[in-house]
Amino acid sequence: xxxxxxxxLFLCLPVALLLYYxxxxxxxxxxxxxxxxxxxxxxxxxxxxxxxxxxxxIAAGYAFAKTIARYDRQGHYHAAGRILFYAVCLxxxxxxxxxxxxxxxxxxxxxxxxxxxxxxIFYPLGMAFWLLQILSFLTEIANGAELKGGxxxxxxxxxxxxxxxxxxxxxxxxxxxxxxxxxxxxxxFGEGSSRFIAGxxxxxILGGTAGSIWKSVLSHLKAGVPAAAAWIGLVCLSFFxxxxxxxxxxxxxxxxxxxxxxxxxxxxxxxxxxxVSEFTKRWDMTVTDFFRxxxxxxxxxxxxxSRLRGVFFAALFFGIWQKAGLNALIFGIYAGAVLxxxxxxxxxxxxxxxxxxxxxxxxxxxxxxxLILFSPDLKSAVSYFAAMFGGGGAFVGGMSxxxxxxxxxxxxxxxxxxxxxxxxxxxRILSNGGRQGRIVLGVGYALVFVLAVSFVLFSPGMTxxxxxx
Amino acid sequence: xxxxxxALLGIVFLLFFxxxxxxxxxxxxxxxxxxxxxxxxxxxGGELSPKTQAYVNDQxxxxxxxxxxxxRTAQILGERExxxxxxxxxxxxxxxxxxxxxxxxAEQTASLNSFAGQFSRLNQYFILVPSASEILKPKLxxxxxxxxxxAYLKAWEEGLSEKISYIDISKTLRNHRxxxxxxxxxxxxxxxxxxxxxxxxxxxxxxxxxxxxxxAMPVANGFRGVLSTSTGYAPESSDTITLYFNQDATxxxxxKDEESGEKSVSLYDASALETEDKLDVFFGGAKPQVTIxxxxxxxxKLLVLEDRYGSAFVPFLMTxxxxxxxxxxxxxxxxxxxxxxxxxxxxxxxxxxxxxxxRDESFAKTYQKLGEEK
Numbered sequence: 001x002x003x004x005x006x007x008x009l010f011l012c013l014p015v016a017l018l019l020y021y022x023x024x025x026x027x028x029x030x031x032x033x034x035x036x037x038x039x040x041x042x043x044x045x046x047x048x049x050x051x052x053x054x055x056x057x058i059a060a061g062y063a064f065a066k067t068i069a070r071y072d073r074q075g076h077y078h079a080a081g082r083i084l085f086y087a088v089c090l091x092x093x094x095x096x097x098x099x100x101x102x103x104x105x106x107x108x109x110x111x112x113x114x115x116x117x118x119x120x121i122f123y124p125l126g127m128a129f130w131l132l133q134i135l136s137f138l139t140e141i142a143n144g145a146e147l148k149g150g151x152x153x154x155x156x157x158x159x160x161x162x163x164x165x166x167x168x169x170x171x172x173x174x175x176x177x178x179x180x181x182x183x184x185x186x187x188x189f190g191e192g193s194s195r196f197i198a199g200x201x202x203x204x205i206l207g208g209t210a211g212s213i214w215k216s217v218l219s220h221l222k223a224g225v226p227a228a229a230a231w232i233g234l235v236c237l238s239f240f241x242x243x244x245x246x247x248x249x250x251x252x253x254x255x256x257x258x259x260x261x262x263x264x265x266x267x268x269x270x271x272x273x274x275x276v277s278e279f280t281k282r283w284d285m286t287v288t289d290f291f292r293x294x295x296x297x298x299x300x301x302x303x304x305x306s307r308l309r310g311v312f313f314a315a316l317f318f319g320i321w322q323k324a325g326l327n328a329l330i331f332g333i334y335a336g337a338v339l340x341x342x343x344x345x346x347x348x349x350x351x352x353x354x355x356x357x358x359x360x361x362x363x364x365x366x367x368x369x370x371l372i373l374f375s376p377d378l379k380s381a382v383s384y385f386a387a388m389f390g391g392g393g394a395f396v397g398g399m400s401x402x403x404x405x406x407x408x409x410x411x412x413x414x415x416x417x418x419x420x421x422x423x424x425x426x427x428r429i430l431s432n433g434g435r436q437g438r439i440v441l442g443v444g445y446a447l448v449f450v451l452a453v454s455f456v457l458f459s460p461g462m463t464x465x466x467x468x469x
Numbered sequence: 470x471x472x473x474x475x476a477l478l479g480i481v482f483l484l485f486f487x488x489x490x491x492x493x494x495x496x497x498x499x500x501x502x503x504x505x506x507x508x509x510x511x512x513x514g515g516e517l518s519p520k521t522q523a524y525v526n527d528q529x530x531x532x533x534x535x536x537x538x539x540x541r542t543a544q545i546l547g548e549r550e551x552x553x554x555x556x557x558x559x560x561x562x563x564x565x566x567x568x569x570x571x572x573x574x575a576e577q578t579a580s581l582n583s584f585a586g587q588f589s590r591l592n593q594y595f596i597l598v599p600s601a602s603e604i605l606k607p608k609l610x611x612x613x614x615x616x617x618x619x620a621y622l623k624a625w626e627e628g629l630s631e632k633i634s635y636i637d638i639s640k641t642l643r644n645h646r647x648x649x650x651x652x653x654x655x656x657x658x659x660x661x662x663x664x665x666x667x668x669x670x671x672x673x674x675x676x677x678x679x680x681x682x683x684x685a686m687p688v689a690n691g692f693r694g695v696l697s698t699s700t701g702y703a704p705e706s707s708d709t710i711t712l713y714f715n716q717d718a719t720x721x722x723x724x725k726d727e728e729s730g731e732k733s734v735s736l737y738d739a740s741a742l743e744t745e746d747k748l749d750v751f752f753g754g755a756k757p758q759v760t761i762x763x764x765x766x767x768x769x770k771l772l773v774l775e776d777r778y779g780s781a782f783v784p785f786l787m788t789x790x791x792x793x794x795x796x797x798x799x800x801x802x803x804x805x806x807x808x809x810x811x812x813x814x815x816x817x818x819x820x821x822x823x824x825x826x827x828r829d830e831s832f833a834k835t836y837q838k839l840g841e842e843k
Contacts, residue, residue: 007518007525014482017475046518190471197474209546216550220614223568258471402612406547413546442470449477454539457526458701460552 001042001125001165002464003251004204006456012042013255016161020259025184032156032179035259039161043125050124053098054159060090061134062154068138069147084142091131098123099324126165128321128467133158133169136290140172148176162255166248166466168266168286175261184260192257194445199250201448204455206417207243208462209410210236217403218375221383225392228400230384232407237374238367239414242270244464245284271418274358275350276338276365280315291318308343312336322373322467327381331373338365374465484530491528496536498698498745501527540701549610551700557608560706562696564656566602568616569827577826578628580833581819584840585633587806592816593633594674597625598658598666598778600824601651604642618823633819634673641669652708655694655748656824660711661685663781674816676789682716683785688750689742710747712737713784720764722787727758736761736784751780757800760812761793772805772814774798776829779820790816798835805839 001008016038023030044051064087071080102123137157141147147154157175158164217225217233225233249266256263266285273279280288295317296310319332342350350358368385375381383391416422429437493500502524508516529535540551549556550565557563585593602609603618619639626635642650642658642665650662658666664683671678692708725732741749752759755777770792773783777797786793794812796805808814826832 005522005525006529007522010478010481010485010529011525014475014478017478045521048513048517186471188471189475193471193474209543209548212548223614223616397612399612399614402549402610402614405611406549409545409547438470442473445470446473446477449474450535451538451542454535454542457529457532458536458539 001046001161003162003166003248003255004200004456004464006453008042009453009456012038016042017258021184028181029152032152035161036152036156036159039159039164042161043159043164047124050127053124053127054130057091057094057131057134058155058158061087061138061158062151064138065141065147065154068142072142072144080142084138087138088135091135095127095131098127103324123324125466129167129169130158130164132287132290132321136169137172139294145172148173149180153179160256160261162252162259162261163263166245166252167284168249168252168263169290170263170286174264178261182260182262188257188260188262192254194254194441195257196251196254197445197449197452199247199252199254200452200456201247202243202250202417203247203464204452204459204462205448206410206414207240207247207464208455208459210240210243210414211462212459213403213407213410214240216406217399218380218384220399221380221387221392224394225384225387226394226396226398226400227388227390227392228396229398229403230387230392232400232403232411233384234367234371234388235411236407237370238363239411239418241370241374241465242267242418243414248464249284269418269420270366271363271415272359272420273362274355275347276335276342276362279362279366280339287321288314288318291315291321308340311339311343315339319373326378327373327375330378331369334372335369338369481530485525485528488528488530494527494532495745496533496698496701498693498695536701537704544702549613551702554696554700554702555602555609555613556700556702557605557610559608559653560703561601561605561608561653562700562702562706563601563605563609564696564824565614566600566616566618566621566824567827568621573827573830573833574621574624574628576833577829578625580836582628582630582633584805584836585630585817587840588809588814588817589632591809591814592675593819594636594670594816595625595629595633595819596636596638596666596670596779596782596821597622597826598820598822599639599642600656600822602824604639604646605651607646616827621823621827636670636673638666638669641665649709652692652694653706654692654697654703654708656696657748657778657822658781659708660713660781663779664713664785667782667785671785671789674789674818676786678785678788681785681788683713684716685711685713687711688737688739689747692747693745694748710742710750712750715784715788717788720788722761722763724752725760725762726753726756727760728756751783752795755797755800756795757797757802759795761787761795763787763791763793765789765791767791769815770794770813771816771818772796772809772812773818773820775818775820776822776825778822778825782820786818798839799831801839804842806842 001012003009019038020031020034023034025031040051040055043054064083068080068083068087071077071083137154153176156179157170157172160175160179163170213236214233217229217236246267253263253265264286268282268285270279270282273282280292291314292311295314296307302310313336315336316332319328319330319335322328322331350361353361371384372378372381375384386392426441429441433440490503491501492503502520504524507520507524508514511517544556553565553567555563555565599618599622602615606615609615622637622639626637629635642662645662645665648661649659650665651658668678687709689710690707692710693704694708697703697706721734722736723732723734724736736752737750738753739750741747741753746754761783765788767790769790771786771790771794773779773786773793773795775795775797776799780795783793783795792812794808794814796808
């Protein structure tokens with residue numbers, strides 16, 4: 001159930017909206033049931049076994065939640081904590097098993113490389129997110145959050161299809177309150193539509209183009225990539241990850257609004273960050289917040305070194321959560337090391353550098369991280385990194401002019417799109433343009449949508465960076 | 470805004486169901502996914518979603534217009550390659566040469582040499598036609614990467630047994646690279662390219678061709694080959710198919726399609742020119758075996774083992790042999806050794822396109838099978 005696919009966009013979504021709004025607004029439960037079932041059906045169509053795993057995870061989660069809530073109410077905080085611990089262990093074990101089992105079976109020859117249905121059995125789409133969501137709910141309930149509503153509320157809070165597969169990860173109180181009571185409106189629906197279209201455009205037009213360039217450079221690694229081309233590829237990789245991931249988040253937010261939900265923002269222009277630390281506070285914020293709050297004591301408590309340790313482990317687990325494999329582990333270690341380095345030694349240097357240089361350094365540090373995470377294997381990551389410094393046999397020439405010509409215009413557009421400028425222009429048009437302004441914007445969105453759909457249908461082989469997969 | 474979006478979704482949704490499903494796309498030269506291909510009963514097979522998705526994509530309303538929009542926009546943004554095919558200068562579409570996987574070349578040469586060993590008393594020739602990405606390099610976008618085809622050709626030359634004579638046509642093709650020797654939209658040579666190659670190869674095959682006169686006649690315009698239909702690039706661009714006819718009025722030939730038994734006086738099937746697959750004009754398409762008898766006074770008989778794109782080359786060989794048997798090994802089921810004996814073959818020509826051969830995983834096995842006694 002990838003929200004950028006035409007099957008979802010033009011068959012599932014219209015039907016989902018129609019069935020939902022057929023239920024009168026006052027029957028909140030009916031609407032919630034419809035929403036829950038729709039999500040299940042859409043998900044099960046693509047991941048039949050995954051849907052069963054999801055239901056099992058939700059059921060177990062609800063059982064855990066009730067137990068923890070009961071202990072909490074009775075004041076047995078240690079017992080509540082213990083149940084939470086069991087839950088974390090169980091979910092972590094299931095997660096790691098499902099992540100690594102196919103690779104293990106392939107290694108021992110029990111599974112052939114290409115058995116698609118089996119891969120799907122072992123790793124349902126979005127599992128990284130819904131497991132994380134369940135865990136975060138249980139953590140909050142153990143910390144005193146009130147378990148609201150019955151099974152339906154819990155189940156829908158986890159599996160609400162706009163956010164099921166790619167987030168955001170929500171605060172339990174926030175989502176369960178909205179599940180219980182929310183106000184759908186035409187203006188919210190309209191805002192959701194524009195958010196959704198913007199997200200789709202970011203993901204498939206910008207992300208897709210950047211991704212194609214990155215993949216093309218990567219494919220020539222063995223033949224020898226000149227440094228200039230490697231740098232262009234790296235920049236495109238970074239933009240690919242940003243626009244794909246944030247685009248999907250925007251789509252999730254937009255879809256949520258169409259059903260009356262308001263999700264928290266997940267991205268706040270991460271590329272204007274002046275440090276990697278700041279970057280983590282602007283990137284996929286609901287997820288990074290979860291890892292940060294799980295490992296790092298809040299400011300004011302705990303020693304500095306324990307907080308640094310916490311930051312390292314938060315980054316490490318964020319990495320492991322991204323993907324199965326050695327790359328993800330190294331990425332986690334790299335991210336943790338960079339953050340600790342920045343907070344201890346490097347901040348003195350950073351402080352005196354001009355903003356533009358700081359942004360550049362941050363961009364580079366982050367891009368190298370993505371290189372580690374998204375290279376097909378560690379060997380490629382290393383040779384790619386070497387190519388960036390001439391390891392591919394040349395610095396300029398050869399492929400460089402080809403990739404420059406391909407990438408220069410998209411990259412300029414992407415730089416613009418990763419700053420708040422576009423949003424400011426849009427707001428200016430809305431506030432000053434009156435009715436004419438709104439029509440212009442509407443036409444603009446329509447054009448973006450049509451263009452995005454054309455990219456959806458015809459871009460060669462697009463795979464998006466979903467955590468876990 | 471919201472209403473407009475909902476309306477747009479609704480309209481597309483309705484159109485999807487109201488418009489009749491198409492079975493074939495002329496623009497893309499392929500058949501389109503049908504509802505019947507969706508395995509609704511096999512929920513756990515893993516194919517349900519991808520097949521449904523393919524169906525929705527293929528039957529999407531205004532598909533051709535949307536494809537043009539994407540292609541145009543992507544090109545404005547700077548894209549010059551799609552699916553391994555580059556858009557070169559003068560709207561020339563060129564498929565990048567892909568180096569073969571490690572070990573493939575060795576497998577292929579070993580298999581071919583072993584096959585050729587059976588026929589060491591015959592004259593054997595090997596022509597590997599370089600691809601446009603090698604010969605038309607100046608037309609590629611600047612800096613566009615292609616595999617090292619020169620090394621590949623060289624490796625074949627060195628890897629062939631001494632019983633087979635390697636004929637190098639790269640130089641002559643390069644000399645004529647500014648002429649229309651490759652198609653713009655199809656990854657193979659034109660008849661003109663085949664003609665220049667022939668003039669280069671003829672003396673090396675012991676053929677005297679100085680007295681031959683050919684007239685080149687364009688027989689079809691507007692041919693859009695696979696490079697264009699699969700990328701959507703350069704839709705305005707098209708190819709002209711030209712056939713070469715021997716001017717000697719006293720020279721004739723008869724071609725027999727061994728599979729169907731049909732005979733014809735011409736090597737060319739004009740009905741193919743009315744269809745999308747215009748290159749089927751040569752021999753009527755890919756055939757397992759075709760036998761050509763000519764009024765040539767030569768007592769040499771040739772066996773051509775080719776991959777179907779060599780068909781443009783065969784017409785020029787006719788004056789040099791009284792009989793030419795053209796076999797496509799990947800389609801042929803018979804026994805070559807007895808064919809050679811039966812027909813009294815004196816020469817064998819292996820004629821392949823380098824781009825295809827570098828990807829051909831079945832070549833080695835095919836020649837192994839071909840060489841077995843049946």
